[in-house]
Amino acid sequence: MRLRPFIILCGLLITSPGHAESPMAAQVCSLLSSPKLAAVQSRMGTGEGCAWQWPNGQALSIYVHLELQSETTAGIKEVMEPYLQNPAFKRTAFPVCTGGDMVVGDFRNGKGPGGTGYTQCSGFVLTFSFQGAEAQGHLPGIAKKLAGTVLAR
DSSP states (O other), X not given: OOHHHHHHHHHHHHHSSOOOOSHHHHHHHTTSOOTTOEEEEEEETTEEEEEEXXXXXXXXXXXXXXXXXXXXXXXXXXXXXXXXXSTTEEEEEOSSSEEEEEEEEEOOSSSOEEEEEEEEETTEEEEEEXXXXXXXXXXXXXXXXXXXXXXXX
């Protein structure tokens, strides 16, 4: 997979999901706030969460899936497989919760690495996508906060 399809995928994850306007989506959005970030509560499949965008084009989206967890995990694995055909992408374990997996690629495009993945936490599956080193850096901290929090419903 090349850079353009990956950026399109990240853009779809940020712009196309409907606004969630739910307590859980608001809770996810509250875990990363800064005046320079644009944050949107959103829905993706069965998940509710948040998509953030930095002024420099970096992006991060995180969704909590309480239902259809096995199906969600299978679906994200399907999304990840084509990336692994590209030598620019590498599979790596996700360090929060258990059974997490992600693919990360470095496009050397000035925006830093990009990737997508999932992890199984107690009671939910967390799916995510990111573009940029700063966005990637925030990912484990947000996942840890979600894993240690009672989720709003």
